[in-house]
Amino acid sequence: MLYKILGKNEYEDFLSDLxxxxxxxxxxxxxxxxxxxxAIKDPKEIDTDYQKTTLSPAKKILFPxxxxxxxxxxxxxxxAEGIVEYEQKVLLGINAWDINGMNFLxxxxxxxxxxxxxxxxxxxxxxxxxxxxxxxxxxxxHMNSEYAIEGFDLYFSDLGDRFFVRAAxxxxxxxxxxxxxxxDTSEDDFKEFNRYMEDYRAKFKLNINMKNFIDNFESIYxxxxxxxxLAEKCYSCGSCNLTCPTCFCFNVKDDINLDxxxxxxxxxxxxxMIPEYGLVAGDHNFRPDKENRLKQRYKCKLITFKQKYGKNxxxxxxxxxxxxxxxxxxxxxxxxxxxxxSI
Amino acid sequence: MGKPKVGIFGFTGCGGCxxxxxxxxxxxxxxxxxxxxxxxxEAITEHSDDYEIALIEGSITTEHxxxxxxxxxxxxxxxxxxxxxxxxxxxxxxxxxxxxxxxAELVYGDKKDWIDTIEVKPVDAYLKVDHYSRGCPPNRFxxxxxxxxxxxxxxxxxxxxxxxxxxxxxGNTCVYELGMTCLGPISRAGCDSRCPNSASGCEAxxxxxxxxxxxxxxxxxxxxxLTVKDIMSQFxxxxxxxxxxxx
Numbered sequence: 001m002l003y004k005i006l007g008k009n010e011y012e013d014f015l016s017d018l019x020x021x022x023x024x025x026x027x028x029x030x031x032x033x034x035x036x037x038x039a040i041k042d043p044k045e046i047d048t049d050y051q052k053t054t055l056s057p058a059k060k061i062l063f064p065x066x067x068x069x070x071x072x073x074x075x076x077x078x079x080a081e082g083i084v085e086y087e088q089k090v091l092l093g094i095n096a097w098d099i100n101g102m103n104f105l106x107x108x109x110x111x112x113x114x115x116x117x118x119x120x121x122x123x124x125x126x127x128x129x130x131x132x133x134x135x136x137x138x139x140x141x142h143m144n145s146e147y148a149i150e151g152f153d154l155y156f157s158d159l160g161d162r163f164f165v166r167a168a169x170x171x172x173x174x175x176x177x178x179x180x181x182x183x184d185t186s187e188d189d190f191k192e193f194n195r196y197m198e199d200y201r202a203k204f205k206l207n208i209n210m211k212n213f214i215d216n217f218e219s220i221y222x223x224x225x226x227x228x229x230l231a232e233k234c235y236s237c238g239s240c241n242l243t244c245p246t247c248f249c250f251n252v253k254d255d256i257n258l259d260x261x262x263x264x265x266x267x268x269x270x271x272x273m274i275p276e277y278g279l280v281a282g283d284h285n286f287r288p289d290k291e292n293r294l295k296q297r298y299k300c301k302l303i304t305f306k307q308k309y310g311k312n313x314x315x316x317x318x319x320x321x322x323x324x325x326x327x328x329x330x331x332x333x334x335x336x337x338x339x340x341x342s343i
Numbered sequence: 344m345g346k347p348k349v350g351i352f353g354f355t356g357c358g359g360c361x362x363x364x365x366x367x368x369x370x371x372x373x374x375x376x377x378x379x380x381x382x383x384x385e386a387i388t389e390h391s392d393d394y395e396i397a398l399i400e401g402s403i404t405t406e407h408x409x410x411x412x413x414x415x416x417x418x419x420x421x422x423x424x425x426x427x428x429x430x431x432x433x434x435x436x437x438x439x440x441x442x443x444x445x446x447a448e449l450v451y452g453d454k455k456d457w458i459d460t461i462e463v464k465p466v467d468a469y470l471k472v473d474h475y476s477r478g479c480p481p482n483r484f485x486x487x488x489x490x491x492x493x494x495x496x497x498x499x500x501x502x503x504x505x506x507x508x509x510x511x512x513x514g515n516t517c518v519y520e521l522g523m524t525c526l527g528p529i530s531r532a533g534c535d536s537r538c539p540n541s542a543s544g545c546e547a548x549x550x551x552x553x554x555x556x557x558x559x560x561x562x563x564x565x566x567x568x569l570t571v572k573d574i575m576s577q578f579x580x581x582x583x584x585x586x587x588x589x590x
Binding site: 030 | 373520528555
């Protein structure tokens with residue numbers, strides 16, 4: 001890791017320089033309390049205080065909601081050609097938990113199989129992180145994701161009059177070399193950065209009883225009444241999955257043109273909370289009940305990948321809580337579940 | 344085997360579903376190459392009673408409609424109901440809430456006897472419908488998908504999940520966050536969340552999903568200041584004929 005300092009005025013110029021040379025995707029005010037990551041043409045467009053985005057900017061770019069995978073042509077034989085689309089982009093202003101969410105997707109899409117479509121986009125992406133203010137539903141601090149140690153090229157922490165900059169990759173080092181106004185760090189800068197992180201961590205208020213959750217999960221697995229209660233208001237609308245920065249499930253479809261000879265295979269985001277997810281041939285459904293689907297989601301987010309990768313797939317961003325019109329709240333539910341265990 | 348012959352028929356409605364087929368523009372030539380359109384009320388003057396597939400828009404609201412729909416049923420092998428009026432009865436069903444005679448009187452006054460009006464019913468009250476292309480207007484690409492699937496002998500993939508799925512895929516801010524109400528959580532997707540994309544609440548023009556959480560939806564709307572009457576009028580806008588399961 002390379003550590004540098006950049007003055008506030010220099011930062012403006014750094015952004016102008018970056019925007020003039022690259023396609024930069026950054027946060028811009030959208031509607032209500034929400035911002036959205038879109039192409040930025042002028043540093044003034046950037047919403048530096050953004051708090052909420054419906055989707056993770058990294059997932060939106062790397063694993064788009066709909067994506068063509070294969071173009072095919074049926075004649076006497078079947079010709080098929082893979083479609084891998086990517087563009088060089090700079091993702092500016094992504095926060096720590098969304099970087100950690102991206103790190104999870106990086107691992108998922110390159111473990112057991114290599115997802116070429118994801119990987120090509122990932123390699124073409126430069127990631128410049130910065131902290132954003134957590135919402136009241138954010139519990140990233142319980143998921144070790146309020147701070148990122150990898151996944152970004154550069155990370156800017158705002159010390160007030162200057163930025164403390166971390167470069168985690170060769171790409172990040174080059175960005176620093178290309179803009180010769182970064183300064184070396186002093187011991188005071190490190191001290192102040194540590195103070196800054198202490199203050200920043202204090203902004204995460206949610207208190208969740210995550211302790212021993214994994215060890216105890218099995219014991220509540222078959223408590224049907226508990227799960228029925230937790231899932232009672234669920235619409236099975238998938239909003240929790242679809243706004244999750246780490247949900248990776250997709251459905252593959254054939255889209256055949258009207259000539260009935262050409263077409264494309266495409267994938268689109270799927271959701272384990274909708275009944276059709278578990279539907280297979282013969283009209284059998286593995287998870288016809290919403291309580292089983294909720295249990296599956298909590299297990300996938302909090303247990304499965306902790307066992308598989310040593311890391312939760314949940315980064316605690318709180319989007320699923322904010323997107324749920326039925327007010328199903330994973331943070332509250334963890335506490336409810338742990339209370340049940342202690343009885 | 345020649346190209347399958349298709350008839351496109353209009354019953355009681357605004358005619359917008361047929362217009363949606365004409366709006367296919369880029370795909371229209373491909374469509375008329377793939378099938379032989381022998382009747383298309385809104386687009387061609389020629390007519391033939393020889394067709395295998397009938398695409399039907401509009402609901403059945405007169406005795407004359409009943410005669411026509413029964414004739415189509417006796418000819419076509421495959422019936423596709425196109426649009427909310429054909430699928431669920433659509434907006435026309437609001438007439439049933441008043442009662443046929445009362446509605447005729449309200450609209451036509453002392454001339455009400457000139458009007459041959461019966462209880463509004465969707466197409467499947469008279470014919471076995473093979474495929475439904477829901478919505479007001481229907482999604483024209485879904486109509487193509489149904490025709491294409493018929494040609495290929497496979498099932499079209501028509502979503503039974505709620506509008507929220509498409510809305511989130513599109514990255515929309517929830518319209519509830521914008522201070523409005525929406526029937527999206529219990530309504531069938533397939534429209535690409537058309538209304539929420541324009542920051543306006545879903546009105547369930549494609550009907551409700553198979554297992555809607557109606558209690559949660561009622562609580563949600565009540566929380567946003569709607570009375571039971573407001574809630575029922577939201578549900579009934581497109582679904583009064585088939586809304587009995589959500590009362």
